[in-house]
Amino acid sequence: MIELASSQTVQAGGRETPSAITPAEIDLSCRAPLLVLFLSAAVWFLLAFLCQLLASIKFHSPQFLADTPWLTYGRIHLAGLDALLYGACLQAGLGVALWLLARLGRTRLAQAVPVLAGAISWNLAVTIGFVGILAGDSTGFDMLELPSYSVLPLFLGYLLIGISAVLMFHQRQEPLTFASQWFLFAAVFWFPWVFSTAELLLQAFPVRGITQAVIAWWYADNLAVVWLGLVGLAAVFYFASKLTGRELHSHYLALFAFWILILFGSWGGIPGSAPVPAWMPTISTISRVLLLVMLIAVALTFHLTLAGAWSKLKSEPSLAFVAVGTAGFLIAGLMRVSGALLDSQQLLQFTWFASARTQLQLYGFFALVMFGAIYYVVPRVTATAFPFRRLVWAHFWLAFTGIILLVVPLAIAGVLEARQLANPGIAFVQVSRATIPFLRASTVGDLLVVMGHLVLLVNLVALVTQFYRVRAAWAYAAITADLYQPAEVKP
Amino acid sequence: MNYGPLVFLAALFALASSWVGFVLAPQLQVGQLQQTNTVVATPYPIARPGLAQEGLQVYRANGCNSCHSQQVGQTGTVCDVVLTEPGTNQPALIAALQTVKPGLSETEARQFLSGLPKPLLHGLTKEAADQGAKTLETGGAKAQAWIVPTGPDIARGWGKRRSVAVDYLFDYPVMPGSHRVGPDLADVGTRQPDLNWELRHLYAPQAEVPGSLMPPYRYLFEKRRIEHGPSPEALHFPKEFAPAPGYEIVPSPAAKALAAYLVSLRTDAPLFATPFTVASAPQSTTTNAPAGGSTNAAPSASPTQ
Amino acid sequence: MNAQPNPGLIEKAEAAEPKAGRTAVPVWLLVLTLVLIYWGMVYFDHNGGWFHQQVYSPYHSLAEVQRLQLSSAGGNLERGRAVFENSCALCHNTDGMGKPAQAPPLAGSEFATGSPTRMIHIPLLGLSGSLQVKGQEWNLSMPAMGAALSDEDLAAALSYIRQSFGNKASPITPQQVKAVRAQVGSRTQPLNAAELNSMQ
Numbered sequence: 002m003i004e005l006a007s008s009q010t011v012q013a014g015g016r017e018t019p020s021a022i023t024p025a026e027i028d029l030s031c032r033a034p035l036l037v038l039f040l041s042a043a044v045w046f047l048l049a050f051l052c053q054l055l056a057s058i059k060f061h062s063p064q065f066l067a068d069t070p071w072l073t074y075g076r077i078h079l080a081g082l083d084a085l086l087y088g089a090c091l092q093a094g095l096g097v098a099l100w101l102l103a104r105l106g107r108t109r110l111a112q113a114v115p116v117l118a119g120a121i122s123w124n125l126a127v128t129i130g131f132v133g134i135l136a137g138d139s140t141g142f143d144m145l146e147l148p149s150y151s152v153l154p155l156f157l158g159y160l161l162i163g164i165s166a167v168l169m170f171h172q173r174q175e176p177l178t179f180a181s182q183w184f185l186f187a188a189v190f191w192f193p194w195v196f197s198t199a200e201l202l203l204q205a206f207p208v209r210g211i212t213q214a215v216i217a218w219w220y221a222d223n224l225a226v227v228w229l230g231l232v233g234l235a236a237v238f239y240f241a242s243k244l245t246g247r248e249l250h251s252h253y254l255a256l257f258a259f260w261i262l263i264l265f266g267s268w269g270g271i272p273g274s275a276p277v278p279a280w281m282p283t284i285s286t287i288s289r290v291l292l293l294v295m296l297i298a299v300a301l302t303f304h305l306t307l308a309g310a311w312s313k314l315k316s317e318p319s320l321a322f323v324a325v326g327t328a329g330f331l332i333a334g335l336m337r338v339s340g341a342l343l344d345s346q347q348l349l350q351f352t353w354f355a356s357a358r359t360q361l362q363l364y365g366f367f368a369l370v371m372f373g374a375i376y377y378v379v380p381r382v383t384a385t386a387f388p389f390r391r392l393v394w395a396h397f398w399l400a401f402t403g404i405i406l407l408v409v410p411l412a413i414a415g416v417l418e419a420r421q422l423a424n425p426g427i428a429f430v431q432v433s434r435a436t437i438p439f440l441r442a443s444t445v446g447d448l449l450v451v452m453g454h455l456v457l458l459v460n461l462v463a464l465v466t467q468f469y470r471v472r473a474a475w476a477y478a479a480i481t482a483d484l485y486q487p488a489e490v491k492p
Numbered sequence: 493m494n495y496g497p498l499v500f501l502a503a504l505f506a507l508a509s510s511w512v513g514f515v516l517a518p519q520l521q522v523g524q525l526q527q528t529n530t531v532v533a534t535p536y537p538i539a540r541p542g543l544a545q546e547g548l549q550v551y552r553a554n555g556c557n558s559c560h561s562q563q564v565g566q567t568g569t570v571c572d573v574v575l576t577e578p579g580t581n582q583p584a585l586i587a588a589l590q591t592v593k594p595g596l597s598e599t600e601a602r603q604f605l606s607g608l609p610k611p612l613l614h615g616l617t618k619e620a621a622d623q624g625a626k627t628l629e630t631g632g633a634k635a636q637a638w639i640v641p642t643g644p645d646i647a648r649g650w651g652k653r654r655s656v657a658v659d660y661l662f663d664y665p666v667m668p669g670s671h672r673v674g675p676d677l678a679d680v681g682t683r684q685p686d687l688n689w690e691l692r693h694l695y696a697p698q699a700e701v702p703g704s705l706m707p708p709y710r711y712l713f714e715k716r717r718i719e720h721g722p723s724p725e726a727l728h729f730p731k732e733f734a735p736a737p738g739y740e741i742v743p744s745p746a747a748k749a750l751a752a753y754l755v756s757l758r759t760d761a762p763l764f765a766t767p768f769t770v771a772s773a774p775q776s777t778t779t780n781a782p783a784g785g786s787t788n789a790a791p792s793a794s795p796t797q
Numbered sequence: 798m799n800a801q802p803n804p805g806l807i808e809k810a811e812a813a814e815p816k817a818g819r820t821a822v823p824v825w826l827l828v829l830t831l832v833l834i835y836w837g838m839v840y841f842d843h844n845g846g847w848f849h850q851q852v853y854s855p856y857h858s859l860a861e862v863q864r865l866q867l868s869s870a871g872g873n874l875e876r877g878r879a880v881f882e883n884s885c886a887l888c889h890n891t892d893g894m895g896k897p898a899q900a901p902p903l904a905g906s907e908f909a910t911g912s913p914t915r916m917i918h919i920p921l922l923g924l925s926g927s928l929q930v931k932g933q934e935w936n937l938s939m940p941a942m943g944a945a946l947s948d949e950d951l952a953a954a955l956s957y958i959r960q961s962f963g964n965k966a967s968p969i970t971p972q973q974v975k976a977v978r979a980q981v982g983s984r985t986q987p988l989n990a991a992e993l994n995s996m997q
Contacts, residue, residue, distance in 0.1 A: 024814075060673075063697075063707040070711045075555020105814060137553035141665035170496060178495050180817060186496065187503035194507050198515060203665070211657040212523035213666045219514040223507075242815030252817035257826070263503060267510035274565035276655035276668060277522060279846040279854045284513065286844075287837035294830045298822070346644050347565040351672035422672075425647035429675050430703045437705075521850050534883065568855050569865065618864055636875060639865050643855075656853055765851040767865045769875070 022107055022174075028382040030109035031100055034116040035382050036465065038096035039375050041124050043461050045088030046368065047454040048131075052081025054451055057444040061437045071135045079146045080134040085363060086144060086224070087155065088127040091192075092120070093371040094232040095162050098185045100378050101239055102166055105182050106173030111165045119161025126154035142203055142213070144221035149204045156196065163189050180255035184235035187263055188228055195223040211277055222270030225359065226292075226337075229367045230262055230330070234299060236370050237327050240377065241306045244320040245313055250305035254298050261295040269337070274347035289341040296334040303327050318393045322373030325401055329365030333358055336412070348422045353436060354415025357408045364450070365404045372400065372457065379461065385468040392460050399453035406446030414439035522657040528763070536761045539662045540753070547753025550746045552665060554709070561669030562678045564651030564759065566766070567643040571621035573628070574638045576609040581631025588633075592624045609771070611638070638769035651679040651759055653766045659759050674706055681758040688727065690751040691743050696733040712747040715739050877957025880950045884942050885920075885958070893962030900937070901930040904962035908993070913969050915996040916955060917977040920944070923987035938987065948974040 056078040059065050066072045103110050130151035139146035166189045199220035202208050242249040268288035271281045314321050336358040340349055376393055380386050387393055414436040421432045527535050579585060586601040593612055613624060621637035628635035641653045655678050660666045692699060695713050697706035718740050726740035735741055762768050846852030849859050856862045882891060888900035895902035903909045908916060920943025927936040943951045948971040956968035
């Protein structure tokens with residue numbers, strides 16, 4: 002095994018002295034679990050968006066692959082969504098969270114083997130769930146379509162990974178915490194609480210009637226807005242500061258965003274026209290509007306941290322990803338606020354506008370930030386650079402143009418749809434058909450995003466191949482060192 | 493200061509409060525609803541028949557809720573003044589009509605009196621409508637203030653009133669839907685009670701709704717050779733969608749269940765929380781038979797019709 | 798030996814872990830938060846229906862929903878008519894003319910236009926045996942159709958009968974129905990003509 006130059010460490014049962022652990026050692030301890038998590042996430046991103054591409058094509062060509070029950074729109078769309086959420090976003094998020102907690106706490110990854118087992122269990126669960134949805138076992142609840150038989154391995158996987166995160170937070174060396182650690186620590190608990198509540202009350206001991214929908218909406222919002230927001234913002238604040246070499250503009254502004262997000266963010270799930278007593282959609286509207294101050298806080302922090310360092314965006318692909326991701330976060334939040342306040346006819350929430358907003362939140366914000374993090378973290382945990390730097394930039398441009406082409410036409414289609422639906426004289430079929438040109442444009446966006454994911458996978462596989470090749474060369478050199486004169490080793 | 497416990501407690505408090513607000517409170521408030529009475533004392537909702545419940549599972553398994561919603565919205569309520577019976581004193585009634593609706597000429601008023609019940613005024617407040625109805629009740633004439641929910645969904649014919657919690661009482665899973673790539677289905681059983689239409693639409697949506705973007709669900713049907721004569725269940729399509737000669741399209745049990753479920757989707761009963769006036773059949777004054785049919789069921793406001 | 802395989806990878810000294818500045822949250826942001834919270838309270842007051850289970854949008858309060866209910870007060874006979882058509886019209890006919898050998902007419906009937914208390918007893922207990930209505934003899938039996946109805950529904954139906962088909966009598970209130978129900982107690986035996994005619 003290759004040993005890195007490490008300084009003396011005191012390992013006798015107690016904590017290691019703070020100055021002893023180098024970032025390189027921390028990165029080394031994370032290598033295997035993070036590689037598994039990130040590689041799996043990359044595969045799931047590709048798979049999820051392939052499903053979405055298929056679904057997108059079916060809109061303007063309903064006859065496309067219509068005879069296979071496994072590929073019918075309803076199933077492939079939901080399978081793709083859950084693959085994106087659970088297989089891709091959550092896994093990448095957990096990987097980045099572990100690394101951030103390790104680095105910020107200056108402690109090695111706790112319990113690497115259980116984390117690895119957790120990652121495997123998680124992937125198993127998502128695979129089973131994905132296949133189950135395609136086979137017709139989806140649960141019918143929004144963003145929680147994973148069939149009941151895939152829930153336990155998923156939860157187990159999360160527990161194994163979450164315990165490591167909690168241990169690392171507990172073992173942290175720094176007395177003062179960086180804002181990101183607050184976000185991540187809250188996120189670690191958030192998911193199991195909302196997930197177990199939703200699964201218990203919707204699958205194990207189902208509640209009666211519309212309460213099911215209320216709990217499903219509550220869960221979906223907590224997952225997409227709060228959990229993804231917590232982990233995504235943690236990464237945004239860390240990388241904004243790290244990659245520019247500056248201080249994060251304000252610890253207190255970041256914490257302000259934290260408090261607003263957790264106090265008000267989890268109330269925003271109920272749509273405006275929901276068939277529930279009026280107080281529920283009212284409270285959700287108020288919550289969405291209140292999150293405006295969180296958006297302002299995040300925008301201020303990011304802008305002022307990067308003030309004068311905008312030129313770094315051209316040289317650092319990770320920073321470019323994170324910057325676009327933050328913009329996506331802000332725009333998705335503004336779409337939520339405007340959807341809450343400007344939809345008096347309660348039509349916009351059912352149009353492509355809502356779909357565009359979800360895409361922006363899941364992909365335009367969270368996935369892009371995670372890509373930025375992955376492109377920073379993976380070279381460091383493997384001590385290997387990405388072999389093709391141009392391909393990293395290619396991924397960025399594909400993702401950037403892809404998300405614009407994906408989201409903007411859908412948003413415009415949604416607004417037009419809402420305007421036309423308000424006029425009962427226009428037949429529904431006409432309204433539907435009027436959105437086809439926009440759907441075609443968003444299919445092109447989907448295609449670009451899929452290509453971007455292919456590039457990501459190529460990048461990661463190339464890096465891992467390079468890593469193993471170098472390792473093999475070193476191992477060979479180490480074994481044969483005493484047989485030959487020390488020769489120049491060509492990596 | 494060790495911020496760890498503070499962060500944990502903050503997350504716990506925030507999540508606990510939203511849990512109380514959106515999990516516990518709804519469970520206490522609408523999670524324990526029982527079958528209720530409509531305004532006219534008939535139980536509501538009626539549980540779906542078995543085939544329709546199977547259809548609900550077919551609906552779920554095929555992800556129909558990713559394109560169709562099942563919640564009708566309402567943005568306002570207005571009252572109409574409706575004249576139901578003309579009574580015996582026509583001149584007084586015409587004068588009253590002209591008082592209530594200024595600008596109505598005598599000929600128009602006379603024309604109005606045929607084909608009752610007819611709404612005279614739309615879009616009033618309840619007080620104004622009650623006032624108008626009272627003014628019209630001269631000489632044995634009968635008028636009512638009808639409550640009419642309004643909104644884009646209702647104007648489009650997707651329902652007569654908004655959907656409320658009790659409409660979903662007996663369903664598992666409840667799928668109110670979040671996208672309308674296709675029309676809302678909460679009340680589709682009222683506007684399309686024909687099982688065969690639903691089956692034909694599932695097999696070839698473009699045959700029933702030209703230009704529709706809905707994918708065909710041919711795998712829910714069986715295309716089989718006509719052996720000893722056409723099956724009574726065989727569906728008939730226009731030429732471009734019909735199968736080859738000698739073959740017929742027969743729905744599978746899943747298709748029949750799904751169609752039964754769709755036809756069972758109705759939300760047309762007036763409830764306390766969503767009042768509206770159901771138009772009852774015109775009263776017959778010439779025979780002794782109950783108006784509106786030969787069954788024992790009352791002609792108005794029955795959810796089973 | 799055994800240096801890092803790619804010693805040139807992390808060329809610049811790895812920047813230290815990020816730190817954050819200690820600038821305070823701008824006051825205008827806090828003020829905006831408070832303004833939005835205030836707006837939220839006003840918005841909830843207007844639209845929230847104060848957590849009532851029966852208040853759905855677009856209604857703003859329980860009073861608004863109640864105002865739109867069908868009631869038998871103020872001469873609005875819609876509710877009564879609906880209950881009548883559901884429960885009574887099957888035998889007595891929707892025009893109140895009755896059916897020979899099935900039910901006597903209600904139009905112009907002395908029992909329908911007479912004493913309210915007596916009239917309330919009839920649907921609550923039912924009738925059996927021979928009875929004179931409008932000079933005609935009716936020897937049938939009536940089930941207690943009103944026993945399962947609520948006070949409001951029964952009062953509405955009886956008010957409708959008393960003010961339709963040409964009848965012009967006073968309406969009946971739910972309180973009157975309640976009082977008679979209490980009087981009747983647990984009796985299930987139907988009334989006969991003698992009891993009916995001796996009532997006030």
